Amino acid sequence: MTRSAPLLHEDSLDYTPLARSVTLARRRAARLVTERGHPALAGDVTLVVSELMTNALLHGSLRDRLIRVRISLTAAVLRVEVSDPRGKRLPCPRSAEDTDQFGRGLLLVGALAERWGCEPRAVGKAVYAEWSLTSAMTVTGVIRS
Numbered sequence: 321m322t323r324s325a326p327l328l329h330e331d332s333l334d335y336t337p338l339a340r341s342v343t344l345a346r347r348r349a350a351r352l353v354t355e356r357g358h359p360a361l362a363g364d365v366t367l368v369v370s371e372l373m374t375n376a377l378l379h380g381s382l383r384d385r386l387i388r389v390r391i392s393l394t395a396a397v398l399r400v401e402v403s404d405p406r407g408k409r410l411p412c413p414r415s416a417e418d419t420d421q422f423g424r425g426l427l428l429v430g431a432l433a434e435r436w437g438c439e440p441r442a443v444g445k446a447v448y449a450e451w452s453l454t455s456a457m458t459v460t461g462v463i464r465s
Contacts, residue, residue, distance in 0.1 A: 337381035380404030
């Protein structure tokens, strides 16, 4: 996201590193994205939040430290960011065998978002995903020809 682009909306909430927090973050993301006029992206954003929150919970959480989910919107970009306190444990996509139960989360994030990456924080890291909001997309998410 371009740092100079003015924010239209921003939401940030801290979650306790518990499994139920993934569900809470997912529901909140779906509601916020829909309320902000992008219901066509709500499903993708919800799945990405779920994957990033799960990764933060499994690989980035520390006892007594919160996980933050931030959703921001400019005229051109919708960004989801999940921050955790373990900056040295960077996300790394891996290949999963057909029988593997885990290992596909970041592949899903890469397939659903236009861009994703990781940024260091003063404490920890933030893993983000972004979607461009083109002028061709209407409030209902229908692409005009």
